[in-house]
Amino acid sequence: MSNNRTARIEEYLPTQGLLYFDEQLKYVVSKPKIMPLKSLTLEKLETLQNDAQEKLKQQEKLGADLQSTE
Secondary structure (H helix, E strand, O other), X not given: OOOOOOOOXXXXXXXXXXXXXXXXXXXXXXXXXXXXXXXXXXXXXXXXXXXXXXXXXXXXXXXXXXXXXX
């Protein structure tokens, strides 16, 4: 074999008889991809928003407690 990268295959055509090619298509089934319902950034934003709401509720509760004790 030569050092050339392109290997050449010579064609062979029969002079007698039938030449046919039977191609059968087969489906390739792959595993389904599991996609997250929420993106990571959306989850981070929701956790930040929930944390901010909890802190606001705590501050309001502390303010209400201070007003009731005075």
